[in-house]
Amino acid sequence: MTEHPEMGAPRGDQHPSAAGPRSSHGVLAAVLVLVIVAAIVVAGIVPRLKAKAALTVETRALAIPTVSVIHPKQGAPHQELVLPGNIRAFTDAPIYARTNGYLKKWYVDIGGHVKSGQLLAEIDTPEVDQQLSQARANLNTAQANYRLSQITANRYQDLKNTDSVAKQDVDNAMGDFQAKAAMVASAEYQVKYLQQLESFKNIYAPFDGVITARNTDIGQLIDSGSSGGAAKALFQIAATRALRVYVSVPQQYSQAAKPGLPSNITLAEFPGRQFHGQLVRNSGAISADSRTLLIEVDVDNPTGELLPGAYAEVHLKLPADIPSFILPVNALIFRSEGLRVATATDGNHATLVPITLGRDFGNEVEVVAGLTGQEIVITSPPDSLVSGEQVRIVEPAKGDSSK
Numbered sequence: 001m002t003e004h005p006e007m008g009a010p011r012g013d014q015h016p017s018a019a020g021p022r023s024s025h026g027v028l029a030a031v032l033v034l035v036i037v038a039a040i041v042v043a044g045i046v047p048r049l050k051a052k053a054a055l056t057v058e059t060r061a062l063a064i065p066t067v068s069v070i071h072p073k074q075g076a077p078h079q080e081l082v083l084p085g086n087i088r089a090f091t092d093a094p095i096y097a098r099t100n101g102y103l104k105k106w107y108v109d110i111g112g113h114v115k116s117g118q119l120l121a122e123i124d125t126p127e128v129d130q131q132l133s134q135a136r137a138n139l140n141t142a143q144a145n146y147r148l149s150q151i152t153a154n155r156y157q158d159l160k161n162t163d164s165v166a167k168q169d170v171d172n173a174m175g176d177f178q179a180k181a182a183m184v185a186s187a188e189y190q191v192k193y194l195q196q197l198e199s200f201k202n203i204y205a206p207f208d209g210v211i212t213a214r215n216t217d218i219g220q221l222i223d224s225g226s227s228g229g230a231a232k233a234l235f236q237i238a239a240t241r242a243l244r245v246y247v248s249v250p251q252q253y254s255q256a257a258k259p260g261l262p263s264n265i266t267l268a269e270f271p272g273r274q275f276h277g278q279l280v281r282n283s284g285a286i287s288a289d290s291r292t293l294l295i296e297v298d299v300d301n302p303t304g305e306l307l308p309g310a311y312a313e314v315h316l317k318l319p320a321d322i323p324s325f326i327l328p329v330n331a332l333i334f335r336s337e338g339l340r341v342a343t344a345t346d347g348n349h350a351t352l353v354p355i356t357l358g359r360d361f362g363n364e365v366e367v368v369a370g371l372t373g374q375e376i377v378i379t380s381p382p383d384s385l386v387s388g389e390q391v392r393i394v395e396p397a398k399g400d401s402s403k
Contacts (some may be wrong), residue, residue, distance in 0.1 A: 075324030094233035099198035
């Protein structure tokens, strides 16, 4: 029996290439799956990374403050400083009594114009009158004793020449004479003192002026304070033909506030009118409380229109050599270390500059120190802005006249 060649051959003798195609197909499938998964993962991560990077760029861009800038405006070449002032009388004095008594009569009331030496009031002084009468009587007694002592001393001198009396008696007589002379002198001084005191019963005006207050009336007890009581002014008199106006000038203008500086005075009750005056003196020292210099402006007041004690606005004509610049108030930065403004330097960096303010115009302020006029000033700066911080400058609008 002949065997079939295929049936007699063992299975182990088959060719190994029969399993190869199936194994390579599996590897390819696995790789393909991995590639697909990786593509899916990459497709999900890359957009997120791009979004994160874009967000980072945007955040950094937004962290840079965007600011508007302006150039400081030059102040007026001829400046006029307007400050509040207090009008005072050129001479103002209370009138006191120099003697005690009761007011007998007064002759001038408030608002009355008086001349120097004019009688203002009379005081009834019964006690002083009695003291004067007693002093005169004491003087007469002292003079009588003096004359008698003088006669006695002369007699003793004559008797001494004849050795009729002892030298001791002569010395006693001369000593009594000298004592009586001293008593006469003392009595005379007492009479003169009381006469002068009695003359104070008449109250006279010490200078030309206006009576601005009368603090007494007929029958009122007058106490001069000589006996320890509280003295009280009877009248207040003010000289108003010329007035003093006191003004406190800020420290930054103190060097310009020199005597001779022209000035004008305006008051609310005289709209449209100006009263001419002149700065005549200053205190020569800056007040530590207000950092101001006290000055005096004198104003003529021949008609008496201006009243002492009134409030006035004083217009000082400052010299033209005081440079100043005008800034809007929203450019100011208030810090604990002082007032600052932010300027843009190097194109995109901020610098905080200390300044000194002058006048306040409401929406604008005057800067008298700290600026040269060439700076680029940042308006409405962020509160957290610091020197060296990067900023983004926005071009000002064309219609904005302040830019």
